[in-house]
Amino acid sequence: METLILAAGKGTRMKSKFPKVLHKVGGKPMLQYVIDAAKKAGSSREVVVIGSGSELVKEAISGVEFVMQEKQLGTGHAVLSAKKNFEQSEGTVLILCGDTPLLTAETLKKLMTVHESSNCVATVLTAEMPNAKGYGRVIRESDGTFKKIVEEKDATEAEKKIREVNAGVYCFDVKKLFDVLAKVKNNNAQGEYYLPDTLTILKAEGETIGAFIADYADETLGINSRIQLAAAERIFRMKKNHALMDAGVTIVDPNTTFIDMDVTVGRDTIIKPNTYLEGNTTIGTECTIGPDVRFTNMKVGNNVTAQFSYCHEAEICDGVILGPYVHIRPGTTIGADVKIGNFVEVKNSNIGKGSKLPHLQYIGDTDMGKNVNVGCGTVTCNYDGKNKFRTNIGDKAFIGCNTNLVAPVNVGDGAYIGAGSTITKDVPKDNLAIARARQTNIEGWKDKRK
Numbered sequence: 001m002e003t004l005i006l007a008a009g010k011g012t013r014m015k016s017k018f019p020k021v022l023h024k025v026g027g028k029p030m031l032q033y034v035i036d037a038a039k040k041a042g043s044s045r046e047v048v049v050i051g052s053g054s055e056l057v058k059e060a061i062s063g064v065e066f067v068m069q070e071k072q073l074g075t076g077h078a079v080l081s082a083k084k085n086f087e088q089s090e091g092t093v094l095i096l097c098g099d100t101p102l103l104t105a106e107t108l109k110k111l112m113t114v115h116e117s118s119n120c121v122a123t124v125l126t127a128e129m130p131n132a133k134g135y136g137r138v139i140r141e142s143d144g145t146f147k148k149i150v151e152e153k154d155a156t157e158a159e160k161k162i163r164e165v166n167a168g169v170y171c172f173d174v175k176k177l178f179d180v181l182a183k184v185k186n187n188n189a190q191g192e193y194y195l196p197d198t199l200t201i202l203k204a205e206g207e208t209i210g211a212f213i214a215d216y217a218d219e220t221l222g223i224n225s226r227i228q229l230a231a232a233e234r235i236f237r238m239k240k241n242h243a244l245m246d247a248g249v250t251i252v253d254p255n256t257t258f259i260d261m262d263v264t265v266g267r268d269t270i271i272k273p274n275t276y277l278e279g280n281t282t283i284g285t286e287c288t289i290g291p292d293v294r295f296t297n298m299k300v301g302n303n304v305t306a307q308f309s310y311c312h313e314a315e316i317c318d319g320v321i322l323g324p325y326v327h328i329r330p331g332t333t334i335g336a337d338v339k340i341g342n343f344v345e346v347k348n349s350n351i352g353k354g355s356k357l358p359h360l361q362y363i364g365d366t367d368m369g370k371n372v373n374v375g376c377g378t379v380t381c382n383y384d385g386k387n388k389f390r391t392n393i394g395d396k397a398f399i400g401c402n403t404n405l406v407a408p409v410n411v412g413d414g415a416y417i418g419a420g421s422t423i424t425k426d427v428p429k430d431n432l433a434i435a436r437a438r439q440t441n442i443e444g445w446k447d448k449r450k
């Protein structure tokens with residue numbers, strides 16, 4: 001099975017400077033969903049027609065063949081631009097639009113099966129839409145067979161009342177398709193070459209056309225506007241949440257839980273409200289995530305507790321207690337059983353197993369050993385205005401409150417640092433370092449002042 005995907009349109013109704021098919025649902029471009037569904041349905045080759053913003057589409061999408069439609073003269077014209085790509089092809093080609101992200105492989109397979117077991121030269125997927133506005137309407141003969149598709153802008157008032165719409169998905173005899181495309185005219189309200197007109201022409205030539213109604217209308221939602229994009233996002237989100245709950249994840253409030261397509265969550269993890277799991281985040285088993293957590297491209301182990309925090313491009317190992325109010329930045333690994341929270345920022349650092357960063361720290365470019373205790377207000381001074389330097393802290397070191405560690409600097413295993421120190425020299429193993437002005441008490445000062 002070979003697939004042709006139409007994705008050259010400008011997407012005028014999106015009012016966007018970016019091509020419509022790159023707008024995201026569940027954190028992934030709409031076009032990617034369509035490609036994935038085709039591949040999953042058994043497609044061996046995907047040709048994508050691009051035009052508007054083609055460079056951006058090529059950058060964002062891989063593993064397909066691209067063909068240019070220089071001017072966007074309609075869906076029929078778009079298919080015609082790919083004529084050369086299908087010269088050697090035989091049998092059935094599947095045609096999809098890049099703006100139907102909710103379409104599933106199951107539905108495509110069903111359509112293929114229906115088409116292959118019929119004597120139709122083409123079969124179009126249709127859907128019963130509660131609100132058919134904007135779609136092409138499917139007109140049937142009195143015996144129920146396919147008659148034609150009328151675009152909304154060309155439809156009579158009576159036709160506009162029809163709820164069965166063209167989903168923009170077709171199985172076509174590839175030879176017949178490219179033959180008949182040459183006969184399509186643009187004498188319609190939009191002055192475009194409509195792909196659905198091929199069906200009317202073929203029918204007039206005595207061919208049989210199939211029209212197969214999709215089981216779930218939601219799947220065929222075509223995204224033309226931002227409002228439809230939000231509708232698709234809502235449906236996607238519920239599907240994703242339901243899939244996770246079916247796999248043993250507790251989602252306390254699915255309405256306020258936002259999980260991207262590629263995210264995985266382990267069994268018996270509990271997700272509390274206002275949580276965002278984005279990109280390729282993976283979460284282990286028996287975690288409690290949320291409320292108010294945003295994880296982007298995170299690798300999270302088992303038994304992690306996290307609340308009120310934002311973490312991105314980093315790893316959190318098993319048993320970590322995180323938050324409230326933690327910002328973990330890229331390149332960080334938080335080791336197992338670390339306790340970290342109450343206004344702490346960590347960047348590009350490795351925090352060893354069992355270490356504690358319980359309040360108000362900034363740790364950047366640091367390699368920290370195991371079971372280190374970091375006092376409140378500790379700051380790594382990792383930047384001199386030009387370059388970044390690293391800080392090393394050994395196992396079981398004790399960093400007193402309000403310490404400044406001026407990098408590059410090494411603190412040995414078991415070393416102690418007195419509170420309020422500004423450490424500019426290495427502290428050897430098991431030493432105590434105090435680097436602050438000595439306290440002076442002036443006896444009888446109050447009386448003398450008088």
Ligand code: UD1
Pocket residue numbers: 006007008009010021049050069071072073074075076077078097098099134135136137149151165166167168193194195196221222223224
């Ligand atoms: C199209 C159908 C309509 C159907 C609906 C389903 C036509 C004429 N109309 O309408 O019957 O109900 O889809 O969602 O086919 N494209 C190109 N080149 C072009 C024009 C469009 O590649 O010159 C691509 C677009 O990028 C898009 C797809 O074709 O991915 C559909 O185009 P769009 O303008 O969204 O068509 P609709 O008006 O939604």
Ligand code: CA
Pocket residue numbers: 097099222223224
């Ligand atoms: Ca559309």
